[in-house]
Amino acid sequence: xxxxxxxxxxxxxxxxxxxxxxxxxxxxxxxxxxxxxxxxxxxxxxxxxxxxxxxxxxxxxxxxxxxxxxxxxxxxxxxxxxxxxxxxxxxxxxxxxxxxxxxxxxxxxxxxxxxxxxxxxxxxxxxxxxxxxxxxxxxxxxxxxxxxxxxxxxxxxxxxxxxxxxxxxxxxxxxxxxxxxxxxxxxxxxxxxxxxxxxxxxxxxxxxxxxxxxxxxxxxxxxxxxxxxxxxxxxxxxxxxxxxxxxxxxxxxxxxxxxxxxxxxxxxxxxxxxxxxxxxxxxxxxxxxxxxxxxxxxxxxxxxxxxxxxxxxxxxxxxxxxxxxxxxxxxxxxxxxxxxxxxxxxxxxxxxxxxxxxxxxxxxxxxxxxxxxxxxxxxxxxxxxxxxxxxxxxxxxxxxxxxxxxxxxxxxxxx
DNA sequence: GTGATTTGACCGAT
DNA sequence: ATCGGTCAAATCAC
Numbered sequence: 054x055x056x057x058x059x060x061x062x063x064x065x066x067x068x069x070x071x072x073x074x075x076x077x078x079x080x081x082x083x084x085x086x087x088x089x090x091x092x093x094x095x096x097x098x099x100x101x102x103x104x105x106x107x108x109x110x111x112x113x114x115x116x117x118x119x120x121x122x123x124x125x126x127x128x129x130x131x132x133x134x135x136x137x138x139x140x141x142x143x144x145x146x147x148x149x150x151x152x153x154x155x156x157x158x159x160x161x162x163x164x165x166x167x168x169x170x171x172x173x174x175x176x177x178x179x180x181x182x183x184x185x186x187x188x189x190x191x192x193x194x195x196x197x198x199x200x201x202x203x204x205x206x207x208x209x210x211x212x213x214x215x216x217x218x219x220x221x222x223x224x225x226x227x228x229x230x231x232x233x234x235x236x237x238x239x240x241x242x243x244x245x246x247x248x249x250x251x252x253x254x255x256x257x258x259x260x261x262x263x264x265x266x267x268x269x270x271x272x273x274x275x276x277x278x279x280x281x282x283x284x285x286x287x288x289x290x291x292x293x294x295x296x297x298x299x300x301x302x303x304x305x306x307x308x309x310x311x312x313x314x315x316x317x318x319x320x321x322x323x324x325x326x327x328x329x330x331x332x333x334x335x336x337x338x339x340x341x342x343x344x345x346x347x348x349x350x351x352x353x354x355x356x357x358x359x360x361x362x363x364x365x366x367x368x369x370x371x372x373x374x375x376x377x378x379x380x381x382x383x384x385x386x387x388x389x390x391x392x393x394x395x396x397x398x399x400x401x402x403x404x405x406x407x408x409x410x411x412x413x414x415x416x417x418x419x420x421x422x423x424x425x426x427x428x429x430x431x432x433x434x435x436x437x438x439x440x441x442x443x444x445x446x447x448x449x450x451x452x453x454x455x456x457x458x459x460x461x462x463x464x465x466x467x468x
Numbered sequence: 469g470t471g472a473t474t475t476g477a478c479c480g481a482t
Numbered sequence: 483a484t485c486g487g488t489c490a491a492a493t494c495a496c
Contacts, residue, residue, distance in 0.1 A: 213471090213472065213473085214472075214473055214474080215473090215487095215488070215489075215490090216474090216475085216487070216488060216489080217473090217474075217475075218485090218486065218487070218488095220485085220486075221484085221485065221486085227486085227487090229486095229487065229488070231488095233471095233472090243487095245487090
C-alpha cells in the first residue's frame with residue numbers, strides 16, 4: 054500500500070547496487086583487493102600467493118554475479134510494485150468448515166493438535182503473523198519433463214494430499230500436502246508442490262512447518278526409494294548453524310565494507326534495519342567459496358530428523374551449501390533452495406546467492422533488533438534458551454562459509 | 469474395510 | 483470480487 058516510498062527507495066537501491074557492480078568490475082580489472090580484500094589474513098588461508106589471486110578473482114566474479122542478481126531482483130520488485138500489487142501469497146489462513154457437516158473447527162477434536170499449536174502461537178502474538186511456521190522452498194528436478202513425472206521426490210516423510218488448486222498465472226495446479234501424521238501426532242508440517250511452468254522438469258516444493266511427528270520413513274511405499282532420505286531440515290538448524298558459524302569469527306562483507314564479527318553482524322543487522330525502514334526485504338549474496346568443514350557438521354541424519362545439528366552437507370561439486378541442506382534436495386540435484394521463517398523468506402541458490410525476503414511490516418523491526426542484540430552478544434548464541442526468546446534464529450547474519458566468504462546485504466520489495 | 473486421493477465448496481486475506 | 487489455502491464428502495486403490 055505504501056509502495057510509493059518503497060518504489061522510490063528501491064530505485065535508489067538499484068542504482069546503488071549497480072554502482073557496486075561497477076566497482077566490482079573495476080576490481081576485477083585492476084585485480085586490486087579493494088575494500089573487500091582478504092588483506093589482513095592472506096597467508097594463513099592461501100599459502101600460495103599465486104593461488105590467492107585466483108581465488109580472489111573468483112570471489113570478485115561471484116560478487117559481481119551476486120550483484121547482478123540483486124539488481125535484477127530489485128528491478129523485478131520495482132516492476133512488480135509498479136505494475137500492480139500482485140498479492141503476496143503466503144496466507145496462512147485456515148479454513149474451518151467443510152460442506153454441511155462441520156464439527157471440528159472449534160478446537161477440541163483430538164486431531165487438531167497442530168491447529169491448536171498454531172492458535173496458541175497466534176494468541177501469543179496478537180499481530181497477525183501468518184508465516185508463524187517456518188517455510189522454505191526447494192526445487193526438485195525430475196529426469197524427464199514427462200507430464201506424468203512424479204514431483205514426489207521422496208523426502209522421507211509421509212505426505213497426504215489434501216487439496217489441489219489452480220493458481221493464477223501458473224500453468225500447473227498446485228498440490229497441497231500435509232503430514233500423514235497430522236491427526237495422529239499433530240504434526241503441522243505441510244508442503245505445496247507446484248510444477249514450474251517454465252521448466253517442466255522442475256517442481257517447486259514449499260515446505261511449511263517442521264515435522265514434530267516421529268516420522269517413520271515411508272515403508273516401501275509407492276515409490277522406489279531405497280536411499281534413506283531424511284527430510285528437509287528444520288529451519289532451526291539453519292539458525293543454529295548460522296549463529297554457530299557466526300561465533301567462529303568469520304568475516305562478513307556487507308555491501309561495501311568488510312567487517313568482522315560481532316561488528317559485521319551488527320552492521321548487517323543494521324543494514325537490515327535500514328531495509329526494514331523501507332518495509333522491504335533483504336537479499337544477501339555471498340560468493341561460493343570453499344568452506345572449512347570445521348565450521349559445520351555433515352551428518353547423514355538418521356530417522357530423527359530433528360537433531361539440532363545436521364547440515365553442511367555438500368552439494369555436488371564442492372559447492373557450498375547453506376547452513377543446512379536437505380538430503381532430499383541434494384539427492385534430487387535441486388539447484389535452488391529457499392527458506393522462510395517467521396515472515397522471512399530465505400532463498401539460497403546453488404550459485405551462491407542467499408536472499409531474504411520479508412513479508413514486511415513491523416515484524417521486521419522486531420526481528421532485526423533482536424538480531425542486532427544477539428549479534429552484539431554472541432555469547433547468547435550458546436544459550437539454548439535463545440530459542441525461547443523472540444530472537445529469530447534464522448537470521449542471515451551468519452557469515453557463511455570460510456574466511457573468504459562475503460555477504461552482501463540488500464533488499465527488494467516483494468510484491 | 470481402511471486409508472489415500474479427488475474435487476467442489478468454504479473461508480480469510482487482499 | 484478474487485485468490486490462495488483448507489476442508490470434507492465422494493471416490494478410488496489396496
